[in-house]
Amino acid sequence: MEYISTNRVARKMSARLLLNNLSKFIFLLATFFGIFVLGVLIYRVVSQGIGWLNVDFLTGRLSTQADRAGIMGAILGTFWLMMVVVPVTMFLGIGTAIYLELYAKKGRLQSFIQTNISNLAGVPSIVYGILGLTVFVRTLDFGNIVLAGGLTMSLLILPIVIVVSQEALRSVPQHLSEASYGMGATKWQTIQKVILPVALPGILTGAILSLSRAIGETAPLVVIGIPALLLPFPGSILDKFTVLPMQIYYWTLDSSLMAEYANLAAATIIVLLVALLILNSTAIIIRNKFQKRY
Amino acid sequence: MTLLKERIGDVQLRVMDNTNWRKPVYETNGLNLWYGASHALKNINLSINEKEVTAIIGPSGCGKSTYLKTLNRMVEMVPDVNISGNITFKGNNILGKEMPVEMLRSKVGMVFQKPNPFPKSIYENIAFGPKIHGIKNKATLDMIVEDSLKKAALWDEVKDRLHKSAYGLSGGQQQRLCIARCLAIDPEVILMDEPTSALDPVSTHKVEELISSIKNDVTIAIVTHNMQQASRISDRTAFFLNGEIIEVNSTATIFNNPNDRLTNDYINGRFG
Ligand SMILES: Nc1ncnc2c1ncn2[C@@H]1O[C@H](COP(=O)(O)OP(=O)(O)OP(=O)(O)O)[C@@H](O)[C@H]1O
Numbered sequence: 001m002e003y004i005s006t007n008r009v010a011r012k013m014s015a016r017l018l019l020n021n022l023s024k025f026i027f028l029l030a031t032f033f034g035i036f037v038l039g040v041l042i043y044r045v046v047s048q049g050i051g052w053l054n055v056d057f058l059t060g061r062l063s064t065q066a067d068r069a070g071i072m073g074a075i076l077g078t079f080w081l082m083m084v085v086v087p088v089t090m091f092l093g094i095g096t097a098i099y100l101e102l103y104a105k106k107g108r109l110q111s112f113i114q115t116n117i118s119n120l121a122g123v124p125s126i127v128y129g130i131l132g133l134t135v136f137v138r139t140l141d142f143g144n145i146v147l148a149g150g151l152t153m154s155l156l157i158l159p160i161v162i163v164v165s166q167e168a169l170r171s172v173p174q175h176l177s178e179a180s181y182g183m184g185a186t187k188w189q190t191i192q193k194v195i196l197p198v199a200l201p202g203i204l205t206g207a208i209l210s211l212s213r214a215i216g217e218t219a220p221l222v223v224i225g226i227p228a229l230l231l232p233f234p235g236s237i238l239d240k241f242t243v244l245p246m247q248i249y250y251w252t253l254d255s256s257l258m259a260e261y262a263n264l265a266a267a268t269i270i271v272l273l274v275a276l277l278i279l280n281s282t283a284i285i286i287r288n289k290f291q292k293r294y
Numbered sequence: 295m296t297l298l299k300e301r302i303g304d305v306q307l308r309v310m311d312n313t314n315w316r317k318p319v320y321e322t323n324g325l326n327l328w329y330g331a332s333h334a335l336k337n338i339n340l341s342i343n344e345k346e347v348t349a350i351i352g353p354s355g356c357g358k359s360t361y362l363k364t365l366n367r368m369v370e371m372v373p374d375v376n377i378s379g380n381i382t383f384k385g386n387n388i389l390g391k392e393m394p395v396e397m398l399r400s401k402v403g404m405v406f407q408k409p410n411p412f413p414k415s416i417y418e419n420i421a422f423g424p425k426i427h428g429i430k431n432k433a434t435l436d437m438i439v440e441d442s443l444k445k446a447a448l449w450d451e452v453k454d455r456l457h458k459s460a461y462g463l464s465g466g467q468q469q470r471l472c473i474a475r476c477l478a479i480d481p482e483v484i485l486m487d488e489p490t491s492a493l494d495p496v497s498t499h500k501v502e503e504l505i506s507s508i509k510n511d512v513t514i515a516i517v518t519h520n521m522q523q524a525s526r527i528s529d530r531t532a533f534f535l536n537g538e539i540i541e542v543n544s545t546a547t548i549f550n551n552p553n554d555r556l557t558n559d560y561i562n563g564r565f566g
């Protein structure tokens with residue numbers, strides 16, 4: 001008894017091959033759509049902003065006059081913001097992930113916490129802004145300083161850092177930790193010497209990508225209340241501040257008043273894009289470097 | 295004269311019945327183990343004697359790995375495990391809280407079915423155990439690394455690439471590296487769970503030679519599905535079936551004239 005007739009296979013063959021090629025074409029189209037839009041966007045921004053990008057613009061102070069305005073304040077603000085966000089999210093994010101993945105007993109409470117963290121990752125950023133305003137700016141009475149903004153941003157990206165780190169920890173093969181326990185290593189020694197080194201590239205990649213989200217985010221800072229025209233440069237995490245995306249936001253908002261503001265916004269976008277590009281490349285480099293080593 | 299004769303008789307008796315006169319390192323009495331509701335080990339009584347190779351054989355799922363992992367308490371990492379009964383290691387109860395598991399495992403190494411070197415250099419793999427037990431001195435570590443690799447007959451093959459990744463070694467070399475890694479903590483017992491089942495015949499042979507060469511220094515308990523292997527390398531053999539021990543005897547007895555019909559059927563491949 002013949003189940004598969006050669007004739008039938010031959011008859012259907014050309015249709016199958018056609019579908020095969022067609023599907024490839026459809027996916028290619030989907031990819032190109034994204035790349036095309038991105039290309040248009042970058043072209044528009046660069047052609048509009050590149051002429052305004054110079055040393056004076058990068059190092060200058062804010063001003064209402066478009067040709068005298070600079071973004072040093074915003075660059076420093078972004079820097080100080082990161083000085084809060086990086087340590088807070090690294091410590092809390094990796095710590096929480098280690099606890100949930102390696103210490104917590106699998107049970108109701110653990111899965112309840114887990115579900116909540118995953119849900120928090122999907123909460124709109126403006127909600128975090130409201131939380132930050134209530135808790136850090138008002139209740140703890142920090143005011144709208146870097147520390148308040150940084151903690152708010154940390155809360156925003158913390159769920160993502162936790163989830164990504166958990167993923168990285170989970171992907172460490174069990175037989176490695178068994179080998180370590182089998183030699184008499186304690187849990188902490190095993191985590192420190194075996195699990196973390198293997199999981200670290202994954203954790204760092206995730207953390208850096210979340211940081212670039214924090215660098216580009218505006219909504220929570222709008223809620224916290226960042227001054228539109230802040231003249232002094234922030235010198236510590238206790239100073240008032242503005243950041244690059246806030247500057248873009250205000251200049252775009254005001255471009256109806258003065259057309260040149262749109263060009264300033266475009267120039268600032270270029271700076272922000274370059275910063276994000278550097279961060280993301282770092283993530284890739286870290287990943288490749290660690291992966292190649294062994 | 296009579297006294298001498300008696301003594302000779304005694305010695306001869308001991309030589310003939312070489313199954314149980316050595317000092318037991320591990321003694322298991324009335325051990326039961328449950329995974330949740332499933333009864334995986336039933337009333338196990340077995341001693342593992344000093345500087346002998348004890349083979350554990352039996353069909354798949356009969357509890358061989360479970361028993362081995364009970365000996366170094368790795369089995370307790372499985373959630374919902376319940377154990378009753380008694381296991382002593384050199385006279386000390388290990389199932390109670392008196393001895394930290396880390397202490398026990400620093401005397402009892404384990405080799406797994408699949409070679410599992412760390413993603414570190416060959417050197418760091420061997421130095422791992424000594425380091426976690428507090429040895430920091432570079433010269434001491436160097437010595438331990440060389441010594442362990444030599445004992446595992448791996449030194450000549452890897453001495454020029456000590457600081458290269460362990461993942462560059464063949465499967466068989468990796469397994470011998472894992473044995474060397476165990477030897478580096480100077481264990482009294484090594485537990486091996488089907489250490490050659492993922493290896494080719496040549497590598498298997500090398501691991502068996504290695505076992506024979508270290509058995510004068512360490513006690514070995516080895517789980518194997520390979521009957522020839524059990525008869526080649528072990529002194530005593532325990533036959534497990536459905537979570538119970540059917541027969542424990544000298545390897546020669548088990549393979550030549552076993553007491554139990556089930557043992558006979560199993561070693562002749564009639565089930566399992
Ligand atoms: N982590 C676990 N949770 C629940 N049941 C388990 C677990 N590990 C093993 N078992 C069960 O316990 C019994 C004994 O398993 P074990 O792994 O000890 O068998 P084994 O003799 O080593 O088998 P094999 O020769 O296939 O390795 C089996 O029925 C198995 O399904």
Ligand SMILES: [Mg+2]
Pocket residue numbers: 358359360487
């Ligand atoms: Mg097994």
